[in-house]
Amino acid sequence: MSIINQQRLLDEFLQLVGIDSETGDEREICDHLQQKLTALGFTVEEDDTTAVTGHGAGNLIATLEGNLPDAPVIYFTCHMDTVAPGKGVKARVEGEYVVTDGTTVLGADDKAGLAALLEGVRVVKEQGGKHGTIQFILTVGEESGLLGSKALDPAKVKADFGFAIDSNGPVGDIITSAPSQVRLDVKIEGKPAHAGVNPEEGISAIQVASRAISKMPLGRIDHETTANIGKFQGGSASNVVPQWVEILAEARSRDEKKLDVQAAKMKSGFEQAAAELGAQAEVTVTKMYPAYKYEESDLVVQKAMAAVKRVGREPRLLASGGGSDANVIAGHGIPTVNLAIGYEEIHTTNERMPLTELYKAGELVVALIEESNQTATKR
Known part of the structure; x- marks a missing residue:
């Protein structure tokens, strides 16, 4: 039995993909996420990078203070923007997938990640709320060349290690190396x-x-x-x-x-x-x-693998040929791996999101938090 509320997660995802947020025009989704995160107990800051990126909003740095003093600070990152055509998305559930009407992308890249993060934190709080401090780094302009993460002040990321939720492949794939x-x-x-x-x-x-x-x-x-x-x-x-x-x-x-x-x-x-x-x-x-590369013995990889096993999947450690916000933040010395979210045919009007992967991604966020709580050594 899943620990997450599948209908709530699906509703969250459908709501997010219905908000226009083509890269450069992230104002509405940024405001929406600020409200959601504040309601969940996060302290939310929008940075002042619009002058650098030229985009409609800044990055969001959201912090949920922990109540386990020996646990490390962890962070998750997803991006708010989508590629074009991404305006007026009409999403629906068709069989075991969320799809569009074929005139736009779906925006599962990376709104499936955003929905999974929100659901994961809700579940942790409902289960008693024991966790270390958690940061969400939600960026603009990822689809425009990682502009938001490159403009981000690295001093705002207080985490010991973290996870990007923004890779293709089934949930369980862990990108330990990227160029x-x-x-x-x-x-x-x-x-x-x-x-x-x-x-x-x-x-x-x-x-x-x-x-x-x-x-x-x-x-x-x-x-x-x-x-x-x-x-x-x-x-x-x-x-x-x-x-x-x-x-x-x-x-x-x-x-x-x-x-x-x-x-x-x-x-x-x-x-x-x-x-x-x-x-x-x-x-x-x-x-x-910059590139990043981590070994199986590294703590961030160990935690990701343990979390994947916790949700019933077998982890696969992979190297990627593409870059992401994980590259930029890892380049600041904060160990980061990119985790697969399960979306399919992204950046096309055939994009679709398997329900099984969406639900499993929500479970994975919970597992990542729980596994990280068990780490008593901080950076």
């Missing part, structure tokens, strides 16, 4: 000329960029490293040798040294091709977020 990412903004400047009259006097920026890309290691580099050219634009007309090309690229690796090597190869590739053909290359490499 760092760099972004490359590239501008190639050639020389314009008439393509039919005097093309030999021009230098094609498109040709320069193409030569560089053709020689560049891309795609799957190794089991930890990937690279991609995501955007390529330039030129103005078919009869003009193109003077400008702008390129957006990325590289990721769970090994920071490998990432540095890959980014250097991509940067030098553009620069060398430009030099060979008499053009100019301006390449800006920006670190977007």
Whole structure:
């Protein structure tokens, strides 16, 4: 028999997905969550990061003071925003899933996580309320490049360790390793000329960029490293040798040294091709977020595994190729793993949420709190 109130959790989830919160427009969901958390006894602060992110609301830092003085402070993080199209979501239960009418995403990424957190705390309080101090870090702009978590003041996170509830896969999957990412903004400047009259006097920026890309290691580099050219634009007309090309690229690796090597190869590739053909290359490499990696013996992993077993699942320790708010907060020295929430086909209008996974996620939040309560060693 489930320890959670399944109907209450489902109703909570349906209410949350019905609130418009496309990334950048989180004001309504932020206000709604502030009211919910305050009613649950949290002290809630909205930070002042809107000036940095440009989004409609700040991050929420909510703290529920504990009554077990020897228990560690733990935190959970989910994000408030969704991808587009996410306005006017019409969700319904169809068989064993929550689905939409096919015109929008559902927003289970990450409102299933939010609903699970709220239900989990309700159950803990109903069972007697014994717990250490719990923080919720609810971010904006996760879908816009982790903007909210990157703007977050790390001093506001008081936890010893914590859990992001924001990964694909069935409940029970634990992401113990995730990559760092760099972004490359590239501008190639050639020389314009008439393509039919005097093309030999021009230098094609498109040709320069193409030569560089053709020689560049891309795609799957190794089991930890990937690279991609995501955007390529330039030129103005078919009869003009193109003077400008702008390129957006990325590289990721769970090994920071490998990432540095890959980014250097991509940067030098553009620069060398430009030099060979008499053009100019301006390449800006920006670190977007750090990698994290934890072993099975680490406390945060041990607690996650014990909680998964407590709810009747077998934990799987996995490495991811994607980044999340867990990367950013772990980068501040707060051990964090990302836990699967069970959503399916996210970022599409076919997105759906299995009821079994939603309910199991609520149980998992309770189990994570209970398992953490048994840890007497604080950071």
